[in-house]
Amino acid sequence: MGKITLKQVNKSFGEVAVIPGIDLVVEDGEFVVFVGPSGCGKSTLLRLIAGLEDTTSGVIEIDGKDATALPPAKRGLAMVFQSYALYPHMSVKKNIGFPLKMAGMDAVEAEKRIANAARILNLTSYLDRRPGQLSGGQRQRVAIGRAIVREPAAFLFDEPLSNLDAALRVSMRQEITELHQALKTTMIYVTHDQVEAMTMADKIVVLNAGRIEQVGSPLELYHRPANTFVAGFIGSPKMNLIGGEEAEKVGVATIGIRPEHIDVRADGPWQGVVGLAEHLGSDTFLKVEVEGVGTLTVRATGEVRLRHGDRVGLAPQMDKVHRFGADGKAIA
């Protein structure tokens, strides 16, 4: 149905090798998220899969068949763009029905599918509006609707939620997750939002400069980052990476400890001064300056009455400490 295999896929723009060579298997029905810093090649990789860009070398297989040379329309994939890319002059209904019209589907059947997609996405009462008359979330749903109707082998999403505001992002995120559960279609999803990656993915692919740093389930990446790059990239706020003396104590180049794994305790081994205290009610985030260690970010649950300038003691939960070698690789 929707298994996608990349074999030594390589893409250069002119001289620049944006993707030096990637092997990746996306299993049928999987929800795979690509994350990575801006410019690392996430979109390029997605567009290669979609067929919107030609590979420089390598093979892309869809369902075991070589699709490297197929045009986008023939690959049976659907894509949802960051800017939605709705057709502004068509009504919602026409937008959703466009792929069916292009496929030459008969009107009755198309009508049924459109109605079904609209129902799933709660768009039924907007079918006659133009995209310009819709809110951001509704537009995003139309874009998804347009992808759904074709019943594609896989969905490709390129930062589909980044133009939405926080609240909407949360609810759309859940809608997409539910959609995946309902359809069980392969989905490849590009984002740079931590929470989206962690909550939606079956499997996260961390990219850096066109290379895969690690592939794994969200909790795998959280608990066992393969290297400092992944360790720093996954988790919010970022893991504290500490080098120097503290790391030498345990005989490695760098140790890492997440903000939520540091307890505030007067008798903690690290004594420091609060630089910034952000009180969210549910949590308090502290930036603490610790002599000889550096600035540590600490998350304390609930309201902690600390302010700028207060002295605190910090205790890392030693079983949660990550250790990395000089090459940045994790040491088991």
Next chain:
Amino acid sequence: MGKITLKQVNKSFGEVAVIPGIDLVVEDGEFVVFVGPSGCGKSTLLRLIAGLEDTTSGVIEIDGKDATALPPAKRGLAMVFQSYALYPHMSVKKNIGFPLKMAGMDAVEAEKRIANAARILNLTSYLDRRPGQLSGGQRQRVAIGRAIVREPAAFLFDEPLSNLDAALRVSMRQEITELHQALKTTMIYVTHDQVEAMTMADKIVVLNAGRIEQVGSPLELYHRPANTFVAGFIGSPKMNLIGGEEAEKVGVATIGIRPEHIDVRADGPWQGVVGLAEHLGSDTFLKVEVEGVGTLTVRATGEVRLRHGDRVGLAPQMDKVHRFGADGKAIA
């Protein structure tokens, strides 16, 4: 210096009274955040203060002097727009210096002030660039720089960070906070981002349909929301509001309990089924279907091994339960 007083300020567009009548005092040096759902009139209120819109009725005083009829230029306020609104044809230096040029300040003094602002905002090495050659965060800093140089009585910010990505948002947030601490100038800040409101504000003004729902410090609003609207609006994820039988037990129309104040305990009084489990590593968010109560959002710290379909027991922390009357008002 920068005290701003609104007296019965009213604004209608045609027939529609967008702001039916607001009284508000912003003290000198205060950092006030306006929050509220989209379309509630936050921007309008800010623009009324700025003088970019005429009030329909009511009085706006700045430093005790009636400014209702003054043009924007004469009010001595500075504004930072969501889109930055930089002048694309001017260098960073000229952008920042524009207000001074308009004020007819002499070049030497202006030069000094620009240099100072650039230093504060870390823009010194970009002074000769055009806005188009800057990153989002740098642009935002230029916009702030343009506001700073004039040494205005107050700053007005309209969702200044909403066009930035998550990481940048965090650091710009801190920069603005530090700026406020350094300048001690009145700031009015519009946002719909929870975290921004909670971490930056001295005082939050919650608006709903052009009306003020509550004014208070962030933790005041978190701990003692005046009504269900504020209760639901402040805090993320949203407070669970429970009506029906459970509320009647304590003799009120509605009770509210925040997700972080519900413990997952096999022997909890509420037994339910996990609908959705989002594992972030640092936290686990659960949506639990509880018979007779409804769907509750629960936040559990750390990793909790629960999945869709599991049965759980939930125990609300009874001292953290909020109680609301039939009119939605909080009952002390």
Next chain:
Amino acid sequence: MSTHSSRIAARIMVAPSVALLLLWMVVPLVMTLYYSFRLYRLLSPDRTGWAGMRNYTWFFQSPDFWLAMGNTLALVGGVLVITVVLGTLIALLIDQPVWGQGVLRILVIAPFFVMPPVAASILENLFMHPQNGLFAAVSMALGYEPILYLQDYPMWSVIAIVSWEWLPFATLILLTALQSLSSEQIEAAEMDGASAFGRFRYIILPHMMRAITVVILIQTIFLLGIFGEIYTTTQGGPGSASTTLPYMIFKQAIVAKDIGRAAAGGIIAVILANIVAFFLMRGIGKHLDT
């Protein structure tokens, strides 16, 4: 930004344009209206007086009048169709990445820089002339009789010349419209299985509707008044085969020196223009809404 003071400022700022245009329109119009009811022949100053509706009835009774009306509309319509269709195709072509794009564009735009009388006489003499024109040479080289463009297809010849002049304008506007189409929309359509034609028909064309509207509107305004090209080439002939309303007026004003009739013709032309404008607005005006 709708404060009271800015609204007042706005009124003051449009005032000069409105006042000037009002003067520019009203004064000649009133004079023309006046003359249209006068007997006024430049060369017979001794014969003057009120003419009643005579100047108007002369037009309506003239055997050429309806033909001229038809030709006027044919000219406007023909040029519009040709420039919009060809303009769209050329815009599509030169929007593609090609080598030497800068030079290419200037070549395409070049006819727009040529003064209309020059354009007309160049095309007439150097190209369409049955003995010395290049087209004739081509025909003969291919073993055909030269085509008598101006004699056998006078209206088409005029339309072709005017189209050549206006093609660059249309191309330029349509090209820029094309460039403002987000590539993601095209890619989305591609993913949706649209063929090249499908993308053009359902995505590109609708996107360009507004630009096409602008082209139609502006060109119509200019085309309705065209007579110079006709004067230079066919002189409205043979017979009245290529006479348009402006050319008819031109003949009355310039050749016959009958100012009264020319004025009446001018008024008729204004009315025609307004009728055309009305349908234009009705038909395509909705694309101008933004």
Next chain:
Amino acid sequence: ETTITVATVNNGDMVRMQGLMDDFYAKHPDIKVEWVTLEENILRQNVTTDIATGGGQYDVITIGTYEVPIWGKQGWLESLNDLPADYDVDDLLPAIRGGLTVDGKLYASPFYGESSFVNYRKDLAEKAGITIPDAPTWDDIKAAAAAMTDKDAGIYGICLRGKAGWGENMAFLTTMANSYGARWFDENWVPQFDQPEWKAVMTDYVDMLTKYGPPGASNNGYNENLTLSLQGKCAMRMDATVSAGSLTDPAQSEFADKVGFALAPDAGLGKRANWLWAWSLAVPASSDAKDAAKTFINWATNKDYIALVASKEGWRNAPPGTRTSLYANPEYAALPFAKMTIDSINAADPTKPTVKPVPYVGVQFVAIPEFAGLATSVGEIFSAALAGQKTVDEALAEAQTLAVSEMTDAGYIK
């Protein structure tokens, strides 16, 4: 210092004059001349509008024999009777002078005059084994055209004006009509297109051009036909005498030494089909520098000016057709076209242009203000007939209806 503005037509002779202005300035250092050189039709349009509205933009205008009698009668032109004696008004060719005089007053001074004649390629005539007499009849012309036509070789037996316009096809057709005994109007200003003479004119005209003329003849005017003749594509052509200069100029035509000339043909009725035209200089009544203007006109149209041109650019370039003395000059008379030109001019009589009597003056035009408009419209109808869009009968009927209505409208027919 006085500045005068001179509006003039862009033909070679007028342009040449602009190159000889040093002579004028030397003689009249206190007068400065501003030139406005325009194409004939635009010139006519601008000058007419100016003079009719009393604009006073010009001090000297270049106008033709059509305008002079009309404008003179309107009092729009200053009389030139008071030019100094060295102007030698009696030296002007009588036919030309007659066309520029109204009620005994000379209103314009001719700069050059022209008539029309036949030019043909002698080599082709020889090849076809015919001779064209110096004073041919229309039958001679038709026969010659038929004999010389060789369309496959791109040789057309005859080129005549076909482009619509009172100064284009109607100038020619009116002279042809004159020789056929036809006329525009009878004594009561009733149009005569319904008469058999006109039918004969049109039938022969259309017939000749369709059979022996170049394709697209309905769009050919003076310029187009001249070009064809210079290229040698027209075996024979009837047009203005002024083109003789170009035709015999080896720089412009490789057939320059093979051109033959003949008088315009007749039909044995006593009138030849040649016209009479003179580009003349006049002073508008609205001018504010009349004396300077007259001084200029005297210089520009004097015998001395002709001599000046001859001395500078040779006799072949002297402005033709205005003065008896020029043709008396043996050097000039030796030019191949001189005799034919003077004979043609002398053969035209603007005051008695037609076989039957008419109430108007003018050879290839009718000197009434309405003529330009009317003749242009009729010209269009006839050019449509030439293009094959109408039959001759239809065209004539249409022309008649149109002319009657216009003449009634203008008050000539009561």
Next chain:
Amino acid sequence: MARATSTRRKLLTTLAAWSVALVIFFPVLWMILTSFKTEVSAVATPPELLGADWTLENYAEVWQRSDYPRFFWNSVVISIGSTLLGLAIAIPAAWSMAFVPGRKTKDLLMWMLSTKMMPAVGVLIPMYLLFQRLGLFDTKIGLVLALMLMNLPIIVWMLYTYFKEIPAEILEAARMDGAGLWNEILYVLTPMALPGIASTMLLNVILAWNEAFWTITLTTTKAAPLSAFIASFSAPQGLFYAKLSAASTMAIAPILILGWFSQKQLVRGLTFGAVK
């Protein structure tokens, strides 16, 4: 995110595009070539691309026959003058329409455009008389005024569309920064709309440069521009193709060169407005 295209495809489109462009440009090219031929080879059958005897004589003759620099200068003054004056009047008007729109704004715009629909020949005599009586006949200022008014609706329309592309927030920012209305237009709006203003300017310079009815009708000597220069060249004596071509080339060369140098601006400017 423009897609990279294959070289082969680019080659094909390049070929096609250049063929089309050359066809469109050909008449101009042919005219320029003809201007370098002798009169005889200009009408030669079969046509010669460029005779062996190519010559500058036509230019020399045209140059000699008329005062080209004066016509040229008048054209420059009239077309640039009318455009600048038009811009000065139109910028404030377009500002109002774009940033303080009322219910009638679009009607006003349409009305302005409709003033252009009066056929020139129809009002020839009224205009002529008007100009004569006002002493504007054959003056540059008169033509500047006439052409300015003629093109004003187009200028306003184009500027309006360009201005609408500019976010109102930037003007508001200027206002907050203490700029008055005038400074707002001078320092912020105008420079920001510069590409649009430039292409409006170009378009109007071209339209004014090419205008050939009023410029001929309303001038004699002092203000006559290149259109009148052209009108003095279809010499009725002898062959004239080459000379006509030379004169025509001289008349359009300045604007063609201007267009050449500014085509980026012209295209870029038009991208901003008019179409979105």
